Amino acid sequence: MSFGDRLAGVFASEGRLCVGIDPHEHLLQSWGLPASADGVRAFGLAVVAATVGRAGIVKPQVAFFERYGSAGYAALEEVLAAARDAGLLVIADAKRGDIGTSVTAYAEAWLTPGSPLEADAMTIAAFQGVGSIAEPMRLAESAGKGLFVLAATSNPEAAAIQQAVVASGAHSGLTVARAIIEDVSSFNQAQAQHAFGSIGLVLGATLDLADFGIVTTASARVNASPVLAPGFGHQGARVADAARLFGSLAGGVIVSESRGLLGGGPDGLADAIAARADEVRSSHV
């Protein structure tokens, strides 16, 4: 089954909330866990347990595991496996990008069935040209996996580059963000028989997408792409505003939140996830 179809199934059965697994050092401390590979393992497994039955998607931020080297990666492998075994959809937030041959190896690491780091989807950067991720897009499609391509990110300092205008080529005159969206949409268009394409976009929920030249009114091409939308909670975006922010893209939006849910500590986490999942369900996003 394609990733886009699996995502549509999760939306229908579990909703659109994605729980970020971001074991910041200050969170490990407030959770009473050591700042070590053992700490991030325990943290990740606890988030997975609290998510099961309350939301359908988790997004481990791999950087917080990578800090601890090979032991951190071993911990991440356990967290990924536990999440997938529990039936959660796992987006590895790895944000890889490189020339085509190298970025393909990254995609193989995260998306190959049976790989130690196997996830259901990964985040990826196309700022070396969308052509650089052509092979990862094909690989994801053929393995029933997904990609989320950074287009307009939630951090304020990204605007100058992502709003810059492309100087030449087929997308001359469009913003960088919009040019990436156009190419991803074209790829998904070729798989039009699915509920969603398997190649999604990352669009921050903290943004006014119009500033990036992104049109959120009736564009069937763009609508085929699921949208990973981080920025809820700690970065200031509110679920209540999501339908307005994303317009015609709202039907494909994954509401992603990390610190806002994790900051309350392990005891309140399950209730916090359940409450946010309900809020997302009733928000018509």
Ligand SMILES: O=C(O)c1cc(=O)[nH]c(=O)n1[C@@H]1O[C@H](COP(=O)(O)O)[C@@H](O)[C@H]1O
């Ligand atoms: O790809 C991402 O998930 C991502 C893209 C983006 O534009 N902004 C963004 O914050 N993220 C990630 O989403 C998470 C946000 O965490 P909180 O701000 O704690 O909810 C972090 O893991 C970020 O790396």
